Amino acid sequence: MSPERRRKAEELAARxxxxxxxxxxxxxxxxxQDGFVTRQxxxxxxxxxxxxxxxxxxxxxxxxxxxxxxVGKHLIQVCRTLSCMLRGAGExxxxxxxxxGVRNGETTPDGLFTYEEVECLAAxxxxxxxxxxxxxxxxxTPDEFDRLLETWxxxxxxxxxxxx
Amino acid sequence: xxxxxxxxxxxxxxLDLTDLSVYEAQGGFGALRKALRDMTPEAVVxxxxxxxxxxxxxxxxxxxxxxxxxxxxxxxRYLVCNCDEAEPGTFKDHMLLEQTPFQxxxxxxxxxxxxxxxxxxxxxxxxxxxxxxxxxxALETARERGYVGPRIAGSDFSLDIVVHxxxxxxxxxxxxxxxxxxxxxxxxxxLKPPFPANAGLYGMPTVxxxxxxxxxxxxxxxxxxxxxxxxxxxxxxxxxxxxxxGHVRKPGNYExxxxxxxxxxxxxxxGGLEPGRRLKAIQPGGGSSAAIFEEDLDTGLDFDSLxxxxxxxxxxxxxxxxxxxxxVRAALTLVRFFEHESCGQCTPCREGGQxxxxxxGRLEAGEGSNADLAILRTLNRTLTGTNLCPLGDSIMPFLxxxxxxxxxxxxxxxxxxxxxxxxxxxxxxxxGA
Ligand SMILES: Cc1cc2nc3c(=O)[nH]c(=O)nc-3n(C[C@H](O)[C@H](O)[C@H](O)COP(=O)(O)O)c2cc1C
Ligand code: SF4
Ligand code: FES
Numbered sequence: 082m083s084p085e086r087r088r089k090a091e092e093l094a095a096r097x098x099x100x101x102x103x104x105x106x107x108x109x110x111x112x113x114q115d116g117f118v119t120r121q122x123x124x125x126x127x128x129x130x131x132x133x134x135x136x137x138x139x140x141x142x143x144x145x146x147x148x149x150x151x152v153g154k155h156l157i158q159v160c161r162t163l164s165c166m167l168r169g170a171g172e173x174x175x176x177x178x179x180x181x182g183v184r185n186g187e188t189t190p191d192g193l194f195t196y197e198e199v200e201c202l203a204a205x206x207x208x209x210x211x212x213x214x215x216x217x218x219x220x221x222t223p224d225e226f227d228r229l230l231e232t233w234x235x236x237x238x239x240x241x242x243x244x245x
Numbered sequence: 246x247x248x249x250x251x252x253x254x255x256x257x258x259x260l261d262l263t264d265l266s267v268y269e270a271q272g273g274f275g276a277l278r279k280a281l282r283d284m285t286p287e288a289v290v291x292x293x294x295x296x297x298x299x300x301x302x303x304x305x306x307x308x309x310x311x312x313x314x315x316x317x318x319x320x321x322r323y324l325v326c327n328c329d330e331a332e333p334g335t336f337k338d339h340m341l342l343e344q345t346p347f348q349x350x351x352x353x354x355x356x357x358x359x360x361x362x363x364x365x366x367x368x369x370x371x372x373x374x375x376x377x378x379x380x381x382x383a384l385e386t387a388r389e390r391g392y393v394g395p396r397i398a399g400s401d402f403s404l405d406i407v408v409h410x411x412x413x414x415x416x417x418x419x420x421x422x423x424x425x426x427x428x429x430x431x432x433x434x435x436l437k438p439p440f441p442a443n444a445g446l447y448g449m450p451t452v453x454x455x456x457x458x459x460x461x462x463x464x465x466x467x468x469x470x471x472x473x474x475x476x477x478x479x480x481x482x483x484x485x486x487x488x489x490x491g492h493v494r495k496p497g498n499y500e501x502x503x504x505x506x507x508x509x510x511x512x513x514x515x516g517g518l519e520p521g522r523r524l525k526a527i528q529p530g531g532g533s534s535a536a537i538f539e540e541d542l543d544t545g546l547d548f549d550s551l552x553x554x555x556x557x558x559x560x561x562x563x564x565x566x567x568x569x570x571x572x573v574r575a576a577l578t579l580v581r582f583f584e585h586e587s588c589g590q591c592t593p594c595r596e597g598g599q600x601x602x603x604x605x606g607r608l609e610a611g612e613g614s615n616a617d618l619a620i621l622r623t624l625n626r627t628l629t630g631t632n633l634c635p636l637g638d639s640i641m642p643f644l645x646x647x648x649x650x651x652x653x654x655x656x657x658x659x660x661x662x663x664x665x666x667x668x669x670x671x672x673x674x675x676x677g678a
Binding site for chain 2: 096097098099100101102103104105106108109130139140143144145146147161162163164166167168200201202203204205206207208212215216217243245
């Protein structure tokens with residue numbers, strides 16, 4: 082583990098009565114730095130908590146916001162559950178898939194955009210909604226999406242999965 | 246009777262309640278001072294018991310009773326606030342988190358005092374990054390002002406609140422899965438008993454309460470149990486936030502007296518349906534609840550009245566579907582949700598969820614058969630009551646209820662090899678994954 086990571090691991094562990102409680106926050110921190118949960122992060126997490134790498138793998142794989150493969154600079158997660166479906170999520174999804182030329186779960190070849198269809202984001206009154214690097218956008222029409230896409234293209238977010 | 250006055254959402258949209266001085270100017274933290282200065286922990290528990298407050302997270306369990314289960318054996322006790330809100334159609338805790346975080350903090354501190362917890366945990370859904378930031382800032386401010394930390398508001402009571410951000414998993418909203426998740430493990434529900442009251446977080450006595458439940462507590466302390474229990478039905482009283490979405494003109498969160506009739510909520514609060522539309526179905530209590538229909542519009546929205554109708558108030562996620570809605574597609578989005586969110590420990594939930602999602606997927610795509618329908622009609626019995634946690638029991642209720650009420654809509658999907666509403670589907674439709 083790098084000295085910096087070790088410092089972070091200790092800082093997170095100090096928040097909890099037991100060390101392993103800090104494992105997921107630690108992996109979130111590693112993911113923010115590396116873009117996804119790397120093999121090294123799994124090793125560091127195992128060292129931090131006195132677990133095997135297989136145990137940490139198994140824990141990490143449980144959570145949909147811990148990615149084991151690199152994601153694009155822009156992570157676009159569109160809600161596909163009932164209230165959004167009733168208000169046009171299907172059309173929006175079709176539009177995005179066509180615009181980006183990807184299917185659910187894929188990243189554009191230039192590595193910029195990852196597209197995912199996700200479950201209810203607890204914003205059903207402003208449907209359809211999506212998250213871009215975990216920031217909400219509400220009442221997103223296909224036109225509104227195109228406008229957002231331009232602003233995203235023009236920007237260079239430092240991280241697509243912020244930890245804090 | 247006095248007219249109903251919203252308290253949980255008072256000032257929202259008008260005042261910036263993320264600013265502590267604004268919250269205080271509205272009387273915020275008055276209840277905390279009162280509880281810590283004038284009341285013993287037992288007195289707070291008694292007040293909450295007398296109010297008949299029932300948990301707003303879904304199960305409607307009496308809060309005071311839950312608090313009184315904790316054994317008196319000297320072990321450390323924990324309080325966990327459940328802000329993992331992910332039940333389809335529910336968005337009230339998300340709003341409370343982002344817009345009135347100090348109310349949550351006040352509820353947490355008073356409740357922790359009542360149960361003598363030495364530490365509290367705030368579990369925030371991973372997707373609520375903005376809410377997490379707002380809450381962390383609010384907590385910092387509350388700490389600086391002495392509302393959290395050592396010797397709160399000059400009393401002998403000290404409390405630390407740990408904010409824990411989730412990492413994506415609906416099942417972590419189930420209380421024992423949440424405890425596993427805070428312990429740094431896979432969020433798999435535990436076998437009960439033992440219940441969290443005896444062996445909860447780190448094996449210690451623990452109470453898990455929903456955000457809205459905790460937000461009720463300061464108001465009960467301030468205004469008294471009598472005030473609370475006089476709102477709505479005596480057995481499940483109080484103000485309740487209902488999240489209304491789908492085909493209404495004004496979707497949103499509405500704080501109403503418990504027991505308000507479904508039709509009144511739609512008409513008087515949510516702006517009614519679009520002109521010329523007719524109601525088809527309502528899912529009254531989140532994705533796990535069975536549907537109600539136009540003949541049920543006078544049903545009161547409370548735990549007992551909806552249970553009597555074979556459904557539930559659940560989390561208060563109220564989704565309205567008008568006559569444009571294809572119920573096969575609506576059911577598909579929900580069974581797919583549960584298929585996706587099953588933690589995989591129990592065979593009926595894991596395998597059954599996949600089977601049902603495939604069958605309804607076939608029907609929706611126009612490739613279903615009458616045999617599929619016959620099987621779907623029997624599955625409610627097979628899949629329900631055979632699982633470790635209520636998620637497995639949530640796969641079938643909506644599907645079964647709409648299949649029973651609109652059998653012809655499902656049958657037509659077989660005979661016409663597709664959706665009969667296709668022409669009108671522009672809004673209700675969407676391509677599957
Ligand atoms: C699959 C599943 C998901 C749940 N999700 C939530 C949730 O997101 N928020 C919540 O407060 N309760 C949720 N619950 C209910 C909790 O298990 C628990 O009953 C509740 O947090 C207790 O708080 P209360 O007594 O204040 O309602 C869920 C239950 C199940 C079975
Ligand atoms: S019912 Fe489903 S979600 Fe609940 S424990 Fe069993 S497999 Fe997991
Ligand atoms: S259904 Fe999309 S946010 Fe709830």
